[in-house]
Amino acid sequence: MKKQIVIGNIITVFLFVLSFSQTLLANDEMINLSQWHLKWSDEFNYSNKQLDQNWISQNGPTENEWVLSSRWRDNAVVKDGVLHLMSKKENRGGQEWTTGNVWSKRAFHYGYFEARYKYAGAYGTNNSFWFWPKQGVPEGEIACEIDINEGHYPNVWNTNIHNWTNTYTLPNGRVSHADDHVRHTVFGQPDHTIALAKPIKTKKLRLLSKSPGSIHLSEFRVFAPSSNGYPEALDSNQMSELTNFSLAQDVTFTTSGALSRPFSKDARSISKDKFAIDGLSNTRWISEKGSHKFIELNWNKEKTIGAIQFINGLLHESGPSKGIYSNLITEYQIEYHDGEKWIEITNYDSVNVADFSEEYHTYGLSWDEDYFKFYFDDKLYRTVRNDGCFSETTVLFSLAILKAAIAGPVSDDIDGTSMAIDWVRYYTKKP
Structure with missing residues (x-):
């Protein structure tokens, strides 16, 4: 038997796979950017006021029942080439916390998307890089939420696909929808x-x-x-x-x-x-x-x-x-x-073991009419068949404080922390 290191004595998720089928991957396949053309990027190398040229910020309370924070443009701050989405313990908009978020003015379609960022350094925070069709979807198509990462301190990486069009009612009267969720703990x-x-x-x-x-x-x-x-x-x-x-x-x-x-x-x-x-x-x-x-x-x-x-x-x-x-x-x-x-x-x-609030990591998604492929630090970890997400969408970054300990307990440790985004890039496949 193997001897162990001795230490002293003082030492939803209901997974609905209705519209999507998945295969999890964790192999040595890496994204090869030589096969892609950089089409658009934001490196945040500008003054804070220039953020509004590419992005829109929420200004007001958050309607999502799981989110405890209202979100404001004041909490989205560009400084020294980094976009900080700040968290503050302050009563504003009828909620006891404030955070920041932004979404792109332009819409995107198929391609490879990646962003490099750090998490806010406290439990209870949701550090998200995601898609949502702010501009709406054509009639007959699905409104898809694609979460490239819903990051939870200290090192949890969540990839999700939500179909918000085809909803159904549970026996308790609650309206739900098809979703496909994996909580990655890479370290x-x-x-x-x-x-x-x-x-x-x-x-x-x-x-x-x-x-x-x-x-x-x-x-x-x-x-x-x-x-x-x-x-x-x-x-x-x-x-x-x-x-x-x-x-x-x-x-x-x-x-x-x-x-x-x-x-x-x-x-x-x-x-x-x-x-x-x-x-x-x-x-x-x-x-x-x-x-x-x-x-x-x-x-x-x-x-x-x-x-x-x-x-x-x-x-x-x-x-x-x-x-x-x-x-x-x-x-x-x-x-x-x-x-x-x-x-x-x-x-x-x-x-x-790993603190994603101290370490930058990249989160990527390759999206086409057949598959979603999720990457962490350029390495492929998950492939999901695309059975319904075919419309253009916008890119969002958002910091939220979540109730019900979904991302861990909420405490005053959150106050003053920020999700720090170094850059975001969009590529299209070369012919």
């Missing part, structure tokens, strides 16, 4: 093993997380001490060699709640609390969204624990994406109860 890992320098004795153990989005937990293991180290989390063949207290007969398992609807058409998307500790890596507990997600194990008799291990995320098991994980957890704490209080064993924050 991070599915397996976490916390080997303790000194074993602990407890009757209670829990994992807490404010990670944006749902947690996908396929296995949570609590091992007795082992002098030979602990196995690879993803190697299920080694698990029988150790005592796993998650499978003990006297364990009681509770969570903050399982997702109340299937995550996708995949049978593995059915979520139940017990799936996190059933000894099977092909089942999953999927949490609801929200600020305070947790799992907790309680035992009737005290256990001596040497390591905690878990597998998280959504594993794609077929096609070109085989072996790739998405929806990885971005933040957590693990604690045990000493009989009087909860004590932290370890914590994890993926901002220490």
Whole structure:
């Protein structure tokens, strides 16, 4: 068995695939710009007042029920060759926050689009580079929202396709629409093993997380001490060699709640609390969204624990994406109860792995009548068949503050942060 690094004790989404079919890709294919002609760009190398030559800004409240911020031209500021979409904690337009957004005066059609930008450096922010037909669509065609990236701090990249024309009514009376969403966590890992320098004795153990989005937990293991180290989390063949207290007969398992609807058409998307500790890596507990997600194990008799291990995320098991994980957890704490209080064993924050508010990255989309191809730092990650988005559209950049912890908890940390856009470019395919 592989020995682990030892640390001290103090250490919707309902996926409707109605109008669109998708294939996820994560390979070595890169965008080859020599095959494209640069048709239009904005490098933001001008004064702030010149922004209005190419872009229009919202000035007023935001009608979207999930957005907490009104948006104003004052919050879109060009400085030193960068467009900053600012966030401010101020009551304006009937909302308690303000942010900025812009959309292009001209419309675009098929081609390759890319932008280089940083996220606002706080949970709760939605840093978007997207398409929406502000000019309207011809009669009989679909109004498509294409999100090249709805970025969530610290390093979550969301690609979405929404069909806002063909809506339908759910049994609860809510009007919904077809959408196709993938939450990419390019940096991070599915397996976490916390080997303790000194074993602990407890009757209670829990994992807490404010990670944006749902947690996908396929296995949570609590091992007795082992002098030979602990196995690879993803190697299920080694698990029988150790005592796993998650499978003990006297364990009681509770969570903050399982997702109340299937995550996708995949049978593995059915979520139940017990799936996190059933000894099977092909089942999953999927949490609801929200600020305070947790799992907790309680035992009737005290256990001596040497390591905690878990597998998280959504594993794609077929096609070109085989072996790739998405929806990885971005933040957590693990604690045990000493009989009087909860004590932290370890914590994890993926901002220490990759911080997109400190790092510029490029987000690209190739769009034609057949496919959408999504790129991250020029590398192809996702291909989706285009079954309905054929009309011209405008390009938008927007910073929003989202309710319901969709992008993580909203706090005063947001105040003064900004989405910083270095440039945006549009290419057409060479003959």
